[in-house]
Amino acid sequence: MSTFQAPKGTYDLLPPNSATYLAVREAISAPLKNSGYGYVETPGFENVELFARGVGESTDIVTKEMYAFETKGGDQLALRPEGTASVLRAALEANLHKAGNLPVKLWYSGSYYRYERPQKGRYRHFSQVGAEAIGAEDPALDAELIILADQAYRSLGLRNFRILLNSLGDKECRPVYRAALQEFLRGLDLDEETLRRAEINPLRVLDDKRADVQKQLTGAPSMPDYLCDACTAYHKEVRELLDAAGVVYEDDAKLVRGLDYYTRTTFEFVHDGLGSQSAVGGGGRYDGLSEMIGGPSLPSVGWALGVDRTVLALEAEGVDLELPATTSVFAVPLGEEARRVLFGKVTELRKAGIATDFSYGGKGLKGAMKNANRSGARFTLVAGERDLADGVVQLKDMESGEQGPVALDAVLETLKAKLG
């Protein structure tokens, strides 16, 4: 193995592509910031217990995919595989839910870790932007989050994504459905592991991707038929609010998702250009999670959108984000005196908010202009001894090729005007 190799299932974000990742994070968080969500940041690891209880002891995430370890001090920790449990833990710890201002609306952005079999769109280290609205049961809140995610994807220029929507019921009707589904699954020709899964978490069998399993599932009891009146009314309201907002979704009675804590509204954003790893984001209501991790009853709803897969979706649709040029002005000094003077100008331009870079390392004009070209700068400033003697620098427009002298003390104003 080469020394210079990122661990399996991981990759580095490097310029220029890394700018796209930043822009995606920005685009996903912008609608949240605009809708009353405050920024939350939690540690990259938590006590393993939080995820075991919160995500679910029987989920793949906890049993197979968690990076769990013991510290030198004997603490059992795990790298976070998802964001919701941590954010809820943080809100409970800080008593945000007691400030009398429910729901507590939070957004986050960060790295998550799952020991998965790597493939395109599935990594061991990936990045999500997420949102949680904690402590309110209100269909408008579920609708709000779906609308904001839709808005985020659209603002990026994505079009070929679909929203899948389902309701998983609540603690009244879900157990009834669960039992009916279990009964049905016991009668199928399934392998041992799947049968075991059917006993622990039958809803997740619906999510099985294998064709022979899916074929047998035709005729399985369907959640919508089992929803209690309260859940039916709640779901109807969510759907009507989405309709009114012009958000298009598809009802998907088999949508369950891989985490145990979801109740009622469940949704997934899938992109049709991504092959098997088509889920770009997902979320739903998790009314029981707070109690599962030892807190009070706090009905909540949230989502997490995957940044890596959103970038892949942009590529699949051929969307090029309009990213602002990283460098607007590139300064090229010819000689010692020019280096001092131009470096001073660079600092002045930067202070004024103009993205400026400098030719370092005492390069000759040819090498320096190559760097200027690569930087993507719209303008270069070149100065040699003769220019300085005349009190000017040469300003070159890299698009038109036009070049002319500008008085040293007029450089800032001139560039400001030209850059708009």
Ligand code: AMP
């Ligand atoms: P989940 O918590 O599994 O619903 O994940 C939410 C979103 O995070 C998914 O829709 C993906 O976009 C992204 N995601 C989850 N796991 C991975 C992974 N292993 N690699 C890349 N993205 C992932």
